[in-house]
Structures are given as C-alpha cells and as structure tokens.
Amino acid sequence: MSTKIHSYDKVVYFLQGGGALGSYQVGVCQALLEYGCTPDWVVGTSIGAINAAIIAGNKPEHRIKKLEKFWNVITSIAPTIPFLIQNYYTREIQNYWSAQLSLFFGQPGFFLPRLINPWAHYSSSPELLSFYDTSELRETLLEIIDFDLINTKKNIRITLGAVKVETGETVRFDNAHQKIHVEHIMASAALPPGFPAIKIDDEYYWDGGLSSNTPFSVILEEKIPEKLLCFIVNLFSYKKHIPTSLMDVMKCKKELEYASRHMELLHHFLELHYLQHIIGRLAKTELDNNDIKQALKKISDAGHPTALNIIRFHYRDQPSDLWSKDFDFSYQSIRDHWRCGYNDAETALKKDTWINRVIDDSKGAVIQEF
Numbered sequence: 001m002s003t004k005i006h007s008y009d010k011v012v013y014f015l016q017g018g019g020a021l022g023s024y025q026v027g028v029c030q031a032l033l034e035y036g037c038t039p040d041w042v043v044g045t046s047i048g049a050i051n052a053a054i055i056a057g058n059k060p061e062h063r064i065k066k067l068e069k070f071w072n073v074i075t076s077i078a079p080t081i082p083f084l085i086q087n088y089y090t091r092e093i094q095n096y097w098s099a100q101l102s103l104f105f106g107q108p109g110f111f112l113p114r115l116i117n118p119w120a121h122y123s124s125s126p127e128l129l130s131f132y133d134t135s136e137l138r139e140t141l142l143e144i145i146d147f148d149l150i151n152t153k154k155n156i157r158i159t160l161g162a163v164k165v166e167t168g169e170t171v172r173f174d175n176a177h178q179k180i181h182v183e184h185i186m187a188s189a190a191l192p193p194g195f196p197a198i199k200i201d202d203e204y205y206w207d208g209g210l211s212s213n214t215p216f217s218v219i220l221e222e223k224i225p226e227k228l229l230c231f232i233v234n235l236f237s238y239k240k241h242i243p244t245s246l247m248d249v250m251k252c253k254k255e256l257e258y259a260s261r262h263m264e265l266l267h268h269f270l271e272l273h274y275l276q277h278i279i280g281r282l283a284k285t286e287l288d289n290n291d292i293k294q295a296l297k298k299i300s301d302a303g304h305p306t307a308l309n310i311i312r313f314h315y316r317d318q319p320s321d322l323w324s325k326d327f328d329f330s331y332q333s334i335r336d337h338w339r340c341g342y343n344d345a346e347t348a349l350k351k352d353t354w355i356n357r358v359i360d361d362s363k364g365a366v367i368q369e370f
Contacts, residue, residue, distance in 0.1 A: 007227065007229075008226075008227050008228060008229040008309070009226035009227050009228065010040040010041060010224075010226055010227075010228050010229070011037055011038065011039050011040050011041075011228075011229045011230075011231070012039060012040065012041045012042070012043065012219075012228055012229070012230045012231070013029065013032075013039045013041070013042045013043065013044075013052065013055070013230075013231050013233070014043045014044075014048075014214055014215075014216050014230060014231065014232040014233065015029075015042065015043070015044040015045070015047075015048030015049070015051050015052050015233050016045060016046075016048050016209075016213050016214045016232075016233060016234045016235050016236070017045045017046025017047055017048050017049075017189070017191075017207065017208070017209035017213050017235070018046070018047055018048075018213075018235025018236060018315070018326050019046075019047055019326030019327050020047075020325065020326055020327055020328050020329045020333065020334065020337070021047075021235040021236075021315055021325060021326050021337055022046075022047030022048065022050070022051055022235065023071055023334045023335075023337040023338045023341070024233070024235060024315040024337040024338065024340055024341040025047075025048060025051050025233045025235070025341060026051060026067050026068075026071060026338055026341065027337065027338040027339060027340060027341025027342035027343070027344075027345065028231070028233050028313050028341040028342070028344060028345040029051065029055065029067065029233075029341075029345075030064050030067070030338075030341075030342055030345075031341075031342045031345030031346050031349065032231065032345055032349075033055075033060075033063055033064060034064070035345075035349050037229075037231070037349075038060060039055065039156060039231075040156060040157065041156065041157040041158075041159070042055055042056055042156060042157070042158050042159075043158075043159045043160075043161075043215060043216070043218060044158075044159075044160055044161070044188065045160070045161040045188055045207070045208040045209050045212070045213055045214065045215060046188060046189045046191060046207050046208065046209045046213070047189060047235075048233070048235075049160040049161070049185055049188035049189055049208070050070070050141070050185060050188075050189055051067065052158055052160065053141070053145050053150065053158060053160070053180070053185045054066050054067050054070055054144060054145055055067070055156070056149075056150050056155065056156040056157075056158040056175075057144075057145035057146045057147060057149055057150045058144075058145070058146060058149070059149070066144050066145075069144055070140065070144050071334060071338075073108075073109040073110075073140055074107050074108075074109050074110040074140070074329060075329055075330075075331050075334045076098060076101060076102065076107065076329045076330050076331060091320040092320040092322065094330065094332070095320055095321070095322055095324070095325070095328050095330065095333060096322055096324065098328045098329065098330035098333065099322065099324035099325075099327050099328040100324075102327045102328070102329050103327065106132055107329050108136065109136050109137070109139075109140045110134070110136060110137050110140065110329075111132040111133065111134045111136065111137060111194070111195065112132060112133050112136060113131065113132055113133075114128075114130070114131060114132065114133050117131075118130055118131060118193065126165055126196065126197035126199075126204045127196050127197060127198075127199060127204075128196065129192075129193070129196065129197070130192060130193055130194060130195050130196035130197075131193060131194050132194055132195055132196075133196070134186060134189075134190070134195050134196065137186060137189075138182055138186060141182050141185055141186070142182055145182070145185075147180065147181060147182065150175055150180050151175055151179045151180060155175070157174070157175060157176050158174070158175050158180060159172050159173070159174045159176075159215070159218055160172065160173040160174075160180070160184055160185065160187075160188040160208065161188055161208025161209070161211075161212055161215040162184075162187045162188045162190075162205040162206065162207070162208045163205060163206045163207065163208055163210050163211050164203055164204070164205060165197050165203075165204040165205060165206055166203070166204065168211070170208070170211040170212060170215075171205070172215065172218060173187070173188070183198050183199075183200050184200065186198045187200060187205035187206070188205075188207065188208050189207060190205060190206050190207050191206070191207035191209065191210070192206055192207070195207070213236075214232060214234060216230070216232065219308065226307075227307045227308075227309075228307070228308050228309070229309050229311070230308055230309065230310045230311065231311050231312075231313065232310060232311070232312045232313070233313045233314070233341070234312065234313065234314035234315065235314070235315050235326075236314075236315070251321070251322060251323035251325075308366070309366055309368075310366065310367040310368070311348060311367075311368050311370065312367060312368065312369045312370070313341070313344050313345065313348070313369075313370055314369075315337065315340065315341070316340070318336065344370055345370075347370055348370040351370075
C-alpha cells in the first residue's frame, strides 16, 4: 500500500546502532516502506548505518529484498533446536551458545576472527588492532549496495555517524556534501576492540555509537525550514530493574551505556528545540524601533524553523535476552527481533492519526512512542 504523507515536507529515519538487534530496525522499516512512509533522509550509526545505506543504495522496489539478503547472509547457519525455544530457560541457553559461536568463529559475510591475536601487536596500525577482520563485510556491502545510486544528487539523503580515532571528534559522512563509499559505512560500524578502525584518506575512524548512538542532533544543526516526520528506531531501552545475577549486571551496564544517554540527549534536544522554535516565532513579530529590530535579527539567527513530529520505536527485551543479545546472530533471534519490529510498526500505523497531523507551531516538536 502506498500512502502520501501530506502534512510533512520530509520523512526522516534515525537508525541506532546495536549489532544483531538491527534486525528489529529491519522489521520496522519493512512495515513503514510497505505502508508508503518512504524516507527522504536516513540517518544511521553502526548497524543502523548499514541498514540506512541499504535503503538509500537501492531502488524503492528492491529495498526490502536487499535488507533481507544482507540479514540472511550474516545470520548464523547453526540449526535451531525446536524444543530449546519453547520456554525461557532453554531459550536462554540457546541464545548463550549462539553468541559464543559468534565470538569464537565470527559471522561469515560480516566478521571473522584474526589468526594473530591483537595483543601480540605493538606500535601497529589501528587497522590491525582488533579481534576480528571485517574485510568480508566490505564484499557483502559492495554486492548489496549501489553506491552510484547513493551518490546521485536526487536520491535519498544519507548521513552516517563516526568518530575520529586520533581526536575523538564526532564526524558525519553525508551524501549532500561528499561522495559516500563503502569505507564510510564500515567506519560508522567499526566498534573497537572487536572491529578495526577504518582509514579514509589520512584519518582513522571508529563506530559513531561511541559518541552518539542516535545522532538526531543533526536536525538542530541543519535548521531546515520544513515540517519533518521523524522515525527513531532504538535498539536499547533501559527499564526499571534490579539485577539479580552477574550476567544481569553486564546486561544492565550495556543498556545504560546506550539507552539512558539517548533518553537524556532526547530530553535536552526537545527543550532546546522548543526554545529555538519560540525564538524563531518571536523574531517574526513586527516592531518599529530599529534597535529592537536589530536585536530581533540576532534572535532570528538563533531561532529554529523546523517543526518535528517524532515517532519513536524501541526494542523491548525478551525474557531470554542476555547481555550478549547484540551479537546473537542465531536464526531464531534475528527472526524474533524482525517480527517484533514489524509488529510494533504495524501497531503504530493502525493508530495513524499522526500521519497527517498538523504540528502545532507553538510547540515545535511532539514525540510519540510505540
């Protein structure tokens, strides 16, 4: 089904990093694409950068098929034992061993363990200082993504987050300002010490999730005078919980690292956007005094003209999820995440009053969670 989103100038997808949990994003994106909520702009980090590039690097009719192809390639071929997935305890065991298989043997088409342990390297290149080699990911991406299409000026805009290794500076690769190549995607997904830094020109880059796992601040920087419908797909969501085991402590730590920081940033982002939006409206007030007009000109420069409707999806933990859920590439886990994402997006689409909602200019931004 195709649906025209009449009330918005642009549709934006924000896709967070989270390894194997990225299959949840695919489920959300599949439902949105089938419905007709096609993006004009995709912003991604880590596995979100890969999903974003597959969407931007394929024609509309091929996007879902290419997402499926990528995830089929990197899904573990180890067989699922049916009776082990019937209850919480046995499913937890299956998930644990699936993640251990990924640790020891890697994922074909994605990453493979290095023959020489990186602890043996001294004064070496950052390209070698990792536990896994990601050269197979390069070949997989080149097969699935059309980079000529990504770099076509009238195509979807794509923005990828990364970090400069030398300075720790957050950077964004954007096809609106530069040509995007496979190295840019790999740089955004180069999470140390598992994956190696990626060299582009004379700089080394790591995973953008180290500084901002959901880089929606790009909207603040752009000051686009348009109404945007933004879908944020988060893969970590810290819930009210007291850990009861060391495994649980490790899981909570990972959730805090990626989820709580996102919520804090989103809260400050909305406050700042509201302030800038009100400033922008105030600057339009007609006054005669020249000094006041000059002051209003300065205020106007600080104002923010964008009106936002933010629809937020986030993966919710299953009882059998472990701290290793982001590197559990088992067929069953990948399909479960995918199905959850699809169902969550379908639920949101059934409550579609937000699709053609006119954003109240007095607010500047609204957020809804599904």
